[in-house]
Amino acid sequence: MVDITIRKRPRIEAVVTQRKFFKKTAKGKVIKVLRERYLRDDVGCGVEDCTECSGHKTLPLAPRVNHSTFSGAHFLLPDTNVFLSQMDLIESDLFNTPMILLQTVIEEVRHRSLPLYNRLKALMKADGKRIWVFYNEYRSETAIVREENETPNDRNDRGIRKASSWYGSHIAATHRQSSVPQIVLLTEDVANRTKAKQDGIKAHSVKQYVEGMPESAKLLDLLAAVGSEEIAPTRAAGGAHQSLYPDYLPPSTLAAGIKSGHLHQGHFSANQYNYLEGTVNVPAFSKPILLVGRENMNRSVQGDVIVVEVFDEKEWRAPADEVVDQEANLKNDDAEDSGSDDEEDQILAVSESKAIQTSASNERQPTGRVVGIIKRNWRTYVCHIDSTSLTSSNSTSLSVQTVFATPVSRLLPRIRLRTRQAPTLVGQKILVTIDRWENTSRYPEGHFVRALGKAESKEAEQESLLLEYEVAYRPFGKAILDCLPVEGDKWAVPPKELGGPVWRDREDLRDMIICSIDPPGCQDIDDALHARKLPNGNIEAGVHIADVSNFVHPDTPMDHEAAARGTTVYLVDNRIDMLPHLLGTNLCSLRPYVERLAFSAIWELSPEGDIVNVRFCKSVIASKAAFTYEEAQTRKDDPKLDDELTQSIRLLNTLALKLKQKRMEAGALNLASPEVKIHLDSSESSDPIDVEQKEQRETNSLVEEFMLLANISVARKIQESFPGTAVLRRHLPPPRTNFEKLQDILKKRKGLNLDVSSSGALAASLDLCQDPTNPAFNTLVRIMATRCMLSAEYFCSGSVARDTFGHYGLASDIYTHFTSPIRRYADVLAHRQLSAAIGYSPLHPVLHSKQHVERILDVVNRRHRMGQMAGRASVEFYVGLALKGRSEKTTVREEAFVIRTFRNGLGVFVSSLGLEGLVMFKRDIKFDADNYTISVPGPNGEVEVSVFDKVVVNIAVEKDRNTQRGKVKMTLVEPVDSSGM
Amino acid sequence: MSSRVEILNEGGYRSDGRKQYELRDMAVDLSQQGAADGSATLSHGLTQVQASVFGPREAKLRSQTFYDRATINVELSIASFSTGERRKRSRNDKRTLELAAAIKSTFEPVVQTNLYPRTQIDIYIQVIQQDGGLLQACINATTLALACAGIPLLDFVCAVTGGVHSTSSMLDLTTLEENDLPYVTVATMPSSGKVTLATMETRLHVDRFEEIFRLACDAGQVIHKEMRAALRTRTAVLLAAVQSTTVPSGDAGGDKDDEPMYEYR
Numbered sequence A: 001m002v003d004i005t006i007r008k009r010p011r012i013e014a015v016v017t018q019r020k021f022f023k024k025t026a027k028g029k030v031i032k033v034l035r036e037r038y039l040r041d042d043v044g045c046g047v048e049d050c051t052e053c054s055g056h057k058t059l060p061l062a063p064r065v066n067h068s069t070f071s072g073a074h075f076l077l078p079d080t081n082v083f084l085s086q087m088d089l090i091e092s093d094l095f096n097t098p099m100i101l102l103q104t105v106i107e108e109v110r111h112r113s114l115p116l117y118n119r120l121k122a123l124m125k126a127d128g129k130r131i132w133v134f135y136n137e138y139r140s141e142t143a144i145v146r147e148e149n150e151t152p153n154d155r156n157d158r159g160i161r162k163a164s165s166w167y168g169s170h171i172a173a174t175h176r177q178s179s180v181p182q183i184v185l186l187t188e189d190v191a192n193r194t195k196a197k198q199d200g201i202k203a204h205s206v207k208q209y210v211e212g213m214p215e216s217a218k219l220l221d222l223l224a225a226v227g228s229e230e231i232a233p234t235r236a237a238g239g240a241h242q243s244l245y246p247d248y249l250p251p252s253t254l255a256a257g258i259k260s261g262h263l264h265q266g267h268f269s270a271n272q273y274n275y276l277e278g279t280v281n282v283p284a285f286s287k288p289i290l291l292v293g294r295e296n297m298n299r300s301v302q303g304d305v306i307v308v309e310v311f312d313e314k315e316w317r318a319p320a321d322e323v324v325d326q327e328a329n330l331k332n333d334d335a336e337d338s339g340s341d342d343e344e345d346q347i348l349a350v351s352e353s354k355a356i357q358t359s360a361s362n363e364r365q366p367t368g369r370v371v372g373i374i375k376r377n378w379r380t381y382v383c384h385i386d387s388t389s390l391t392s393s394n395s396t397s398l399s400v401q402t403v404f405a406t407p408v409s410r411l412l413p414r415i416r417l418r419t420r421q422a423p424t425l426v427g428q429k430i431l432v433t434i435d436r437w438e439n440t441s442r443y444p445e446g447h448f449v450r451a452l453g454k455a456e457s458k459e460a461e462q463e464s465l466l467l468e469y470e471v472a473y474r475p476f477g478k479a480i481l482d483c484l485p486v487e488g489d490k491w492a493v494p495p496k497e498l499g500g501p502v503w504r505d506r507e508d509l510r511d512m513i514i515c516s517i518d519p520p521g522c523q524d525i526d527d528a529l530h531a532r533k534l535p536n537g538n539i540e541a542g543v544h545i546a547d548v549s550n551f552v553h554p555d556t557p558m559d560h561e562a563a564a565r566g567t568t569v570y571l572v573d574n575r576i577d578m579l580p581h582l583l584g585t586n587l588c589s590l591r592p593y594v595e596r597l598a599f600s601a602i603w604e605l606s607p608e609g610d611i612v613n614v615r616f617c618k619s620v621i622a623s624k625a626a627f628t629y630e631e632a633q634t635r636k637d638d639p640k641l642d643d644e645l646t647q648s649i650r651l652l653n654t655l656a657l658k659l660k661q662k663r664m665e666a667g668a669l670n671l672a673s674p675e676v677k678i679h680l681d682s683s684e685s686s687d688p689i690d691v692e693q694k695e696q697r698e699t700n701s702l703v704e705e706f707m708l709l710a711n712i713s714v715a716r717k718i719q720e721s722f723p724g725t726a727v728l729r730r731h732l733p734p735p736r737t738n739f740e741k742l743q744d745i746l747k748k749r750k751g752l753n754l755d756v757s758s759s760g761a762l763a764a765s766l767d768l769c770q771d772p773t774n775p776a777f778n779t780l781v782r783i784m785a786t787r788c789m790l791s792a793e794y795f796c797s798g799s800v801a802r803d804t805f806g807h808y809g810l811a812s813d814i815y816t817h818f819t820s821p822i823r824r825y826a827d828v829l830a831h832r833q834l835s836a837a838i839g840y841s842p843l844h845p846v847l848h849s850k851q852h853v854e855r856i857l858d859v860v861n862r863r864h865r866m867g868q869m870a871g872r873a874s875v876e877f878y879v880g881l882a883l884k885g886r887s888e889k890t891t892v893r894e895e896a897f898v899i900r901t902f903r904n905g906l907g908v909f910v911s912s913l914g915l916e917g918l919v920m921f922k923r924d925i926k927f928d929a930d931n932y933t934i935s936v937p938g939p940n941g942e943v944e945v946s947v948f949d950k951v952v953v954n955i956a957v958e959k960d961r962n963t964q965r966g967k968v969k970m971t972l973v974e975p976v977d978s979s980g981m
Numbered sequence B: 001m002s003s004r005v006e007i008l009n010e011g012g013y014r015s016d017g018r019k020q021y022e023l024r025d026m027a028v029d030l031s032q033q034g035a036a037d038g039s040a041t042l043s044h045g046l047t048q049v050q051a052s053v054f055g056p057r058e059a060k061l062r063s064q065t066f067y068d069r070a071t072i073n074v075e076l077s078i079a080s081f082s083t084g085e086r087r088k089r090s091r092n093d094k095r096t097l098e099l100a101a102a103i104k105s106t107f108e109p110v111v112q113t114n115l116y117p118r119t120q121i122d123i124y125i126q127v128i129q130q131d132g133g134l135l136q137a138c139i140n141a142t143t144l145a146l147a148c149a150g151i152p153l154l155d156f157v158c159a160v161t162g163g164v165h166s167t168s169s170m171l172d173l174t175t176l177e178e179n180d181l182p183y184v185t186v187a188t189m190p191s192s193g194k195v196t197l198a199t200m201e202t203r204l205h206v207d208r209f210e211e212i213f214r215l216a217c218d219a220g221q222v223i224h225k226e227m228r229a230a231l232r233t234r235t236a237v238l239l240a241a242v243q244s245t246t247v248p249s250g251d252a253g254g255d256k257d258d259e260p261m262y263e264y265r
């Protein structure tokens, strides 16, 4: 029996223990909130050998850091701002002074920034760090109450000081040693330091403290730019410098404005073709609001939640139709100067305003300006140092320089940073964080986090890719590996005769003729299939999925890690697993000839492919073969073969055709995305030798149809059993306005109509988009149509209205992911719910909680999206490498389709490489925006080029001299040679 | 809004500084309230209710009169200022009636109604302040008020709430916790170990339910001890008062542990 006690609270304490405040609800009602807290004397201090506090101790008495000011043992007690601004420093392995983390600080960090809070939480668990969390608000001696006229900030500062002095006296009182550890309050706030010193507390600024540390040079680079004394413009000596950007409105004005409807809130998205333009989608307008020019974008960075004011309707306009490259335009900017009034600025202003004012199309959309920021979504960015921004390139120079870092992503502005290591960082990929963006500085200011390695080296590129898309790629820790079966790779299904928990309620399907069909080289086989004729003329078909939930139990370290990773990420030459290798490629992989645990969905289907009934069971299977798509296809088509396995494949194939036909009739879309395959030379060298488009075989679609069938059947079952928390997947129908542009282009260029009234209508009209002279045209239109759609997402069935469950692309009223539990976490959840639905195992309580399921799925959705982008970026990188290899030998000349037209260029798509690129013209050319046509001067007069036209381009990879980054450069060869333009 | 407050933090503390199995402060006041035959003001943390018992007295309505036992009426009124948001609830409010019905059915098998045929026992409960565990407070206050009124009970009835946060169970929830967690209110009879009430307003998995149920029963014992101590103190005071007026010599005190009215164990 656990110890149940009543916490007694003396009446006199009411002032300290009760808190009354008023808060406003979402509906605008004011309510009174009364809370109490119980103060205790048993909140531990965490210092070794404390005679008073019991329990676990992490703060060592022996000195750990050889600090120039504090030679003996000492503990740091940082205030909130230190974590908010210097997280990179604190995370560094070199920064290893034991630390006391106050509850007040944790709560404030949590309140201010969730991402930082999550990093702080990870830090608390990190191995090398000695961090003790002290719950100061619950300890009677350190709990404080906000006084009248005291701001929450001042109250917290006072609480932090109180905790600091308590620690000092507590350590002295509970240790008999002559020299006891000192407490060092770390704060950037001068006033706080002064007050602390009055109270007899040692207080340091972060910089001051770090300077005394042994590795100070390296650590000082990690120091974020706080306070204006850090990066000061060198040339603006004569008084206050001019504001380049308008000030933000105060938060209360923003909130009131949003509420009254004259301001709008949304996520800022930058335009990848034009650094002077961004858009924001807000509910009040069907078209995104256009933010034109630096001043109107007012220091917004991709992903920030911003507040905009919309301009008068007569100022509305179309987006610029010119490609404006940041690097080309701004190459003369000086990093040392935060930039205000000099000559270059004038020139820049002129060229920028020219770039802004070019729009021929009369398609208007709302315009506006950013008046405030609700939330910054800054993170670390992979960058290159712009070599021209260095004042001294002497590689031994250790002087501090202010340089530009150019992010790899085209959506981000350049970042100014100060570093002592500038010369050694040139030519490397580095990680940079943005710290702040003052209105007197043209660029955001940041600091260097760490170097990833030489640019274009595969290791650096790969790591930067993973970082850029926030893929967790660290090896699995011990706690996670401890969750694996103790037998390791010797684990096998125990003999049935012995019974045991594994065989409980499991069906023995070992004699079933089951096989798997996957792409060549597939190691994580998570699905296998079978089909056989039944005596009544119907067909029994089964999908057998690796029984991952047998190994990954809820609420274990392995489960938490898998949930945090969300998905396995596939890169061209690497795979970042969601689950440890042993499970993914061995114990859970449904390899042939071995007994494996599976979760089976078995249907009785009529010969027409209608479901007569379906059942689900846990099973033991022994796959009879692992085919590649190609092998399965050959086997199916070989008239000489007629064994059980071949029959099974043929049966599955016939059914799959029926199923597909039904789906298509129901209005499913056949979408396309540019998929290419990279051939690697050998697994060691991993040099790509060629790129080819992926081939689709009949057997691909065979597997696909049955996976869809399984997912739909499982979705129905779990939704029925757990209507409040079923893990489902949906694809919302795209808003019609998304298609407007494509419809217009098709109409004007090809005379084709795209009917987007429903997915069925769209499917039908996509089929009609044919160009007899050009078979690839249809694929191109499909790719473009796909880009107009929304992306599918996981959701919790109790969180959205029933009529929004549908999957638009698949034309199914319900859907989930069940078939790949090895590589997708949502599938693991679906497995657990299905297992509970059939009464095999009880459902873990967290899967009954709507909030919990929502929270997990939010992460999984994000990881899924990021993983896909990382995969695509990896392909792009290798396509680039392959191109570089090829272009060194000969000119690469490929056919391409025009997909966009600009005033000064063409956007083209090279389908053979799955590559999108830009052809730029330096000279002004004639541009007809309404007809998506440009006229390029050629030797025999002007030649018109329009969207959907087939052209031929030369593709070269050039190294950008400044950033050392490879850049694909395309020039037009046919119909006109544009190399001179 | 509540997501900003951590229900149970990494250090094992709840938002009000308690640990999982710590109950809130319990304050009991058993002083006489007006004409009531027995009354009790009880608070669990910030939740405060006052229960008054009248009776057994002659039944007023013939339709409610039973020849072999007493009827129990429960009336609940919730002060409009008891919650943060001022809200007037009428006596016929669905939630109020529901609570009253739950209390009535909890006590019907416990009060020895067969000792008082053709009478009625009226229980009035006034909710003064709410911060979670309303039903629990009402039941505990009623037990005390009935005992003060000298109405024979088979046993104490001790109620407590229990909920689960992710996988950790916790006892005696505040409003903040109740809004966020699935929870149950369990009323037990500590000496027999019988359960007279278990209500749930949210879904709770059966395995979790069992765990919380057991915990709540154990917590019932702790609450029982507290309630018994309060009653003993009052008895002692009464006894002293009686002795000082009628038996000045003071040698007839007798055994202090012997509760004069009923042995509640």
Ligand SMILES: [Zn+2]
Binding pocket: A044, A045, A046, A047, A050, A051, A052, A053, A170, A174
């Ligand atoms: Zn201590």
